[in-house]
Amino acid sequence: MRTNGTRIARLILALAALAPLAAMGGIMDEKGLTLPREIGAWKAAAGDQGYDRQTLYKYIDGGAELYLAYDFQKVYSRTYAGAAGGEIVLDVYAMGSEADAFGLFSSEREDPEAGIGQASEYGGGLLRFWKGRYFVSVLANGGGEAADAAVLEIGKAVAAAIAENGAEPGLVKLLPPDGLDRARVRYFHLPLQLEKHYYLASENILNLGADTDCLLAEYPRGNGEASVLLLVRYRGGAPARAAHENFLKIYMPEAVAGAARMENGSWTMAALDRDLLKIAFEAPGKEQAAALLAAVGSEPGGTE
C-alpha cells in the first residue's frame, strides 16, 4: 500500500552502491523500488540493512547456502516497529534470474495462496512471494493480529513496487499437467533441496550441483499418496548419462528397462532424454510410472 505526503519516505536505491546507501537508510536496486516507511501504526526502524553474497551469512543463520544456490545477489532488509509492540521484518531478495526467484519461493511453499506477487503464501505471520527476479519475505514477530494485517499490506506495497513479472523456469512447461499439484512444484539445483522434499540417498547419487536444474513435482492420487516426478537437466548428454547410470546402479540395480518395484509396493522408473533425466517415484504401478515419464514434454534445445 502506498500512501502520500510526509508519511511515506521513498527509497531510491542503487545496486552499485548498496553498502553506502544502506548506511544512509535507503537501499534497493537499480530499478529504484519505492517502499513505504510507514504502514498504519508500523514505522520503519532506523538503519535499513543490505547484504551481498559475501555477507549474507551474517544475516541469516545457516540458511545462506539455500539463497546462494539460487544465485542470490543482494538482500534489502527493513524492520518495522509497532506502536503497541512487536516487529515486522521485510526482506527483499534480488536473485540472479526470474527462474531462481521462482525456485526460492517454491522451495518451502506449503501454506495457502495470499494473492500477492506472481505466487505467494501466508501462514503464521509469514508472507512469502516472488515477482520478477525478486523473492520477498515479510515476517511478524509479536504484535498479534494487527501485525498479521500489516504483513499483508507491506507485501502488497512491495509487489506493487516491482513493475515486471518474470517467467517460470522452462522445465515447468515440461510437466504433465494432468493431476499436477502446482503448489508442490519445487525448482532447485542442489542435492540438499532434493533431500528436504524427497530423501533419496545419503550421498549425491544424481550428481546434482549448481549447474543442474531440477524440478520435483507431485501428482496426488486422492488417498494421501502421490506419484513424484523428478526432472534433472544436466549441462550436456554425457553428465546426464553418467547420472542415469549411477542412479540405476546404486538405487535400483535390479531394474528391468529402467523400472523396479520398491519395498513399499510402489514403482520407480527412470529414463533419459538427451540431457534430461526423468524419474518417476511412488507410482502405483509400472504402467503408471511409464505413462508419467512419457507425458513429460520435450524441450527443443537440449544439448548433447
Next chain:
Amino acid sequence: MKKIVTRREFMRQGACVVLGTAAGLAAGRLRAQEARSTVVLIRHPGVLDDNLKIDEGILQKMLDEALVALCRQDDAEKAFRTLIRPDDIVGIKTNAWNYLPTPPELERAIRRRVLAAGVREENIDINDREVIDRPVFQKATALINVRPLRTHYLAGISGCMKNFITFAKNIPDYHPNTCEDLALLFSLPQVKGKARLHVLSVLTPQFHAKGPHHFDRRYVWNYNGLLLGTDPVAVDAVALRLVTAKRQEVFGAREARVMPYPRSIEAADVKHKLGTSNPNRIDLVKLGWQEGILI
C-alpha cells in the same frame, strides 16, 4: 568406501518416519565403543504461564533436580561441584537468536549454581556471538552450554553441538554435507576438554520452520522441559527423537522425519567418537510432568 544409505533401506525397515532412529541404530552397530550416556529430561506444568512467562523459581528447581539425577548426588550444589571447581573460569555459552533465545531465567539459574560452586563472579561470563573475543571465554577452563532446541535449515536441528559454532573463526567451514562435522567444534582450542554440561531448553522447542529466518510461531509448542547431559551427542540424539515425535503427532508419519537429516549426530559418534548417538546406549531419565512427554 562410505556406505550409501538409500530411501529403500528405510522402506525395508517399514517406515520412513523412523529415519533418525534407524540411522542412530545403524550408528550404534558400527560404533566400537560401548560407552553409555545419561540424559535427564525434566518437565513441570507450571514453569510457563499462559503468556509464556517463566516461573524462575520453578525453573531453578527443575535445573537442580535434574543435576542431582545426572550427577547422582544428594543436592544440587554438590552435584554442580562434580562438574565445576571453585578455581574454574567458566564461560556459559548461551544463544541469542532473536526469535527463540536462551531464556534469561535459565541463564541466571545456571549462573547461580556456578557461583554456589565457589567460582568468583569475575570468572564467569555469559555470551553467544562474541565468545572468541571475550576475556573470560579466552581463558576459560570450563564451558557450560545452554540453548533452546529448534529445527535448523541446514543442520536439521540446532542442538548442543551446533551451539558451539560461534567458537569457529569461519563458520561456513562447518556447513558442508548438512553440517555433518559439527563435532570438530569440540576440538577447537577454546573448547577442547572444557565442556562440562549441556542444557537444552525444551520449554518451547521449535519442530518445523521455513523462510529466511527459519521461524514460524505455529511450530513452537509448550513442552515445559529441560534436557541435560554431559554428552552433547546423546543430548542431541534425544532432542532429535523429541522433534521427530512432535512432527509425527502434528504432520503424520509421512512428514515426521526432520529434513535435512541431522547427520552431525551420527557422525559425532561413529566418525568423531565424541559421544553416543545410539538410543540403546542412552539412559534417558524422565522426571516430573509426564503428560504429552512424547518420548
